Amino acid sequence: MNRAIQTNMDNLWSEDRELQNRAFFHILEATYKPVDWAYEVWDVVVENLKHKDNHNRAIAAQVLCNLAKSDPKNRILKDFETLLAVTRDERFVTARHSLQAIWKVGAVGKKQQKVVVEGLVDRFKSCVAEKNCTLIRYDILQDLRNLYDQVKDEKVRGKALELIETEADLKYRKKYASLWRGR
Numbered sequence: 001m002n003r004a005i006q007t008n009m010d011n012l013w014s015e016d017r018e019l020q021n022r023a024f025f026h027i028l029e030a031t032y033k034p035v036d037w038a039y040e041v042w043d044v045v046v047e048n049l050k051h052k053d054n055h056n057r058a059i060a061a062q063v064l065c066n067l068a069k070s071d072p073k074n075r076i077l078k079d080f081e082t083l084l085a086v087t088r089d090e091r092f093v094t095a096r097h098s099l100q101a102i103w104k105v106g107a108v109g110k111k112q113q114k115v116v117v118e119g120l121v122d123r124f125k126s127c128v129a130e131k132n133c134t135l136i137r138y139d140i141l142q143d144l145r146n147l148y149d150q151v152k153d154e155k156v157r158g159k160a161l162e163l164i165e166t167e168a169d170l171k172y173r174k175k176y177a178s179l180w181r182g183r
Contacts (some may be wrong), residue, residue, distance in 0.1 A: 003038035004029060005027075008023040008030075009041050012024060012027060012056075012059055012060075012082040013048060017055070017060070024062075024063075031066035031069075031070070031081050034069050034070040035067070042064075042067065042071075042075060045063050045064050046079050047060075048083070048148045049079075049083060049085070054093075055094075058094040058097040058098060061083055061086040061098035061101060062101045065083070069104070069108050074111060076112060077111060077115060084150075086101070087102065088123075091133075099140065100139055102143060103120075103144070116147065117144070117147070117155075117159055120140045120143055123136070124140045124141075125166075134172050137172070140163070142162065144159065145160065163176075
C-alpha cells in the first residue's frame with residue numbers, strides 16, 4: 001500500500017470531520033476497482049463497524065462494501081452479519097448510508113449475492129415496526145435493482161418483485177414497483 005493510501009486510511013478515523021471526509025472520498029475512489037491492499041486494512045475497517053462514533057460506523061460500512069471486490073478469500077462472508085447490523089444502526093443516517101452500499105457486496109460473486117439477497121429480504125420483512133419502514137424498504141428494493149443491473153440474475157429481480165407484492169399499502173407498492181418499470 002502506498003503512503004497516500006495509508007495516510008487516508010488513518011485519516012478515515014480522525015475526529016477532524018474535514019480531514020475524515022477528504023480521506024473517505026479518496027478511499028471510495030481508490031476502491032472503485034479492486035485493490036491489492038484490502039487485507040492490510042480489512043480488520044481495522046471491520047472493527048470500526050462497531051465504533052462508538054456513528055460517522056466511523058457509516059464510513060466503515062461503505063468502505064467494506066467497496067473492499068468486497070478485493071476479497072478473493074471471501075472474508076466478507078464471515079463479516080457480513082456485522083456489516084448488515086449497521087443497517088439497523090440507532091442513527092438512521094448511518095443505517096441508511098450502510099444500506100445503500102450493501103448491494104456492492106452481492107455483485108462480487110454468487111456466494112456473496114446469496115447472502116446479500118437473503119440479508120435484504122430479512123431486513124425488508126423485519127423493518128415493519130421501524131419508524132422509517134417505507135424508506136428502508138425503498139432502499140432495499142433499490143439495492144436489489146442495483147444488484148440486478150450489475151449481475152443480470154433473474155432470481156434477484158424475482159425476489160424484489162415478490163417483496164413488492166407483500167406491501168399492503170397500494171401507494172407504496174406502486175412507488176416500489178416504479179424502480180422496476182421502464183428499465
